Amino acid sequence: MIELSNVHKSFGKVEVLKGITASVEKGEVVCIIGPSGSGKSTILRCINGLESYDSGDITVEGARVDRNAPSIVSIRTQVSMVFQRFNLFPHRTALENVIEGPVYVKKEPRAAALERGRALLAQVGLAEKAEVHPPQLSGGQQQRVAIARALAMQPKAILFDEPTSALDPELVGDVLSVMRKLADDGMTMVVVTHEMGFARDVADRVLFIDGGVIVEQGPAKSVLNQPQHARTQDFLRRVLHPL
Amino acid sequence: MQSFWRDTIEFLPILMNGVALTIIVTIGSLLLSTLLGLIWALMRVSGIGVLSGLSAGLINVIRGIPIIVLLFYLYFVMPEFGLTLTALQAAILGLGIAYSAYQAENFRAGIEAIDKGQVEAAQAIGMGWWQTMRRVVLPQAIKIVLPPYGNVMIMMLKDSSQASTITVAELALQGKLIASSTFKNTSVFTLVALMYLTMSIPLILLVRHFEKRAGQK
Numbered sequence: 001m002i003e004l005s006n007v008h009k010s011f012g013k014v015e016v017l018k019g020i021t022a023s024v025e026k027g028e029v030v031c032i033i034g035p036s037g038s039g040k041s042t043i044l045r046c047i048n049g050l051e052s053y054d055s056g057d058i059t060v061e062g063a064r065v066d067r068n069a070p071s072i073v074s075i076r077t078q079v080s081m082v083f084q085r086f087n088l089f090p091h092r093t094a095l096e097n098v099i100e101g102p103v104y105v106k107k108e109p110r111a112a113a114l115e116r117g118r119a120l121l122a123q124v125g126l127a128e129k130a131e132v133h134p135p136q137l138s139g140g141q142q143q144r145v146a147i148a149r150a151l152a153m154q155p156k157a158i159l160f161d162e163p164t165s166a167l168d169p170e171l172v173g174d175v176l177s178v179m180r181k182l183a184d185d186g187m188t189m190v191v192v193t194h195e196m197g198f199a200r201d202v203a204d205r206v207l208f209i210d211g212g213v214i215v216e217q218g219p220a221k222s223v224l225n226q227p228q229h230a231r232t233q234d235f236l237r238r239v240l241h242p243l
Numbered sequence: 244m245q246s247f248w249r250d251t252i253e254f255l256p257i258l259m260n261g262v263a264l265t266i267i268v269t270i271g272s273l274l275l276s277t278l279l280g281l282i283w284a285l286m287r288v289s290g291i292g293v294l295s296g297l298s299a300g301l302i303n304v305i306r307g308i309p310i311i312v313l314l315f316y317l318y319f320v321m322p323e324f325g326l327t328l329t330a331l332q333a334a335i336l337g338l339g340i341a342y343s344a345y346q347a348e349n350f351r352a353g354i355e356a357i358d359k360g361q362v363e364a365a366q367a368i369g370m371g372w373w374q375t376m377r378r379v380v381l382p383q384a385i386k387i388v389l390p391p392y393g394n395v396m397i398m399m400l401k402d403s404s405q406a407s408t409i410t411v412a413e414l415a416l417q418g419k420l421i422a423s424s425t426f427k428n429t430s431v432f433t434l435v436a437l438m439y440l441t442m443s444i445p446l447i448l449l450v451r452h453f454e455k456r457a458g459q460k
Binding site (some may be wrong): 048049050073074076077081083085087088089090091100101104105108132149153 | 267358360361363364365366367368370371374378379382383
């Protein structure tokens with residue numbers, strides 16, 4: 001469904017992606033792990049055109065991702081994004097955040113969008129927060145609204161860019177359980193994360209990225225339990241046993 | 244003091260004619276400068292090199308010319324190029340253009356103060372540039388922009404008196420005409436000053452209100 005083939009990307013003189021080739025099948029949950037600055041987030045941002053890439057190809061259901069082409073709008077409505085810092089619109093209520101895309105981008109009738117928006121908020125456990133503005137919500141609640149906003153676009157896949165990294169530890173669980181439910185329902189997901197437990201339990205596949213290349217990839221349990229590469233082993237040791 | 248009250252009763256009706264023109268000039272140029280300022284600011288942040296360069300150049304040229312010279316140019320020079328304006332039109336146009344530069348810089352600062360994540364979130368749900376501005380960036384920027392905008396309103400009210408230099412009989416010019424024909428300088432100019440102050444006070448309170456609101460999150 002999402003294909004990356006030999007993708008290169010530089011910021012100025014720094015090459016952050018050095019030939020990434022990967023694919024994500026429909027219904028698959030792929031976790032991307034790796035040290036900070038390894039290019040994990042950049043991959044997600046290239047997939048929905050928030051960043052351009054210098055060479056190679058990224059396609060979503062066969063359509064090439066080009067952030068300057070008009071086709072990018074249709075790709076973005078098919079591939080939603082959830083951000084590390086939530087990026088909810090603070091001047092709109094939770095419910096208005098959720099229906100913003102359906103009503104103003106996809107031109108759905110407002111009444112239908114409202115009804116679906118409320119159902120989505122209920123799905124992430126926030127039915128009673130529909131009329132609340134984001135600054136009055138906790139980080140975990142904001143992130144769940146952001147997930148509802150992504151779902152409201154009825155996307156074929158959702159990209160999660162470190163969705164729990166900005167949260168207090170006790171709020172991480174609520175967000176992860178919403179994500180797990182999505183995965184169980186068959187949503188295609190690409191998740192950049194430091195939550196190794198989530199990756200092990202939920203992901204079908206794990207990509208370990210370091211220095212702009214995919215060092216190792218495979219079924220989640222084999223990459224996380226029996227990593228083959230020294231760099232993967234070293235990274236996992238430091239993440240799982242920081243002391 | 245007694246003579247001041249007598250003069251007030253005598254001159255106030257004439258000065259009120261000036262107040263009407265002062266308000267027309269202020270509101271007219273405020274609307275024009277807001278519209279132009281918004282256009283310059285959006286050009287500036289458009290990310291399109293030509294537009295943003297053009298806007299930066301325009302703003303610098305406008306900022307570098309005194310308002311009074313701009314007014315003279317519009318009223319006395321433009322007729323030579325076939326564009327004849329009434330004094331009132333020239334005043335509104337001149338003040339509107341002059342203040343558009345400050346409005347633009349104010350709007351730009353407000354737009355640039357909005358977190359980049361907001362723009363990315365808007366793009367990620369498929370919004371284009373204009374929709375992102377209209378639905379996401381500008382509604383948030385308004386809160387930041389309003390206090391300085393209120394100050395511009397006060398400055399414009401006072402600078403509308405410059406229209407007197409091209410014969411717009413607004414408050415300052417009315418005052419000057421009465422004073423020079425009656426020699427009652429003290430009464431007339433005290434009255435004129437008080438009338439400007441009276442018009443400014445609601446605006447000053449409005450700015451304070453904006454500032455309080457911008458302070459709340």
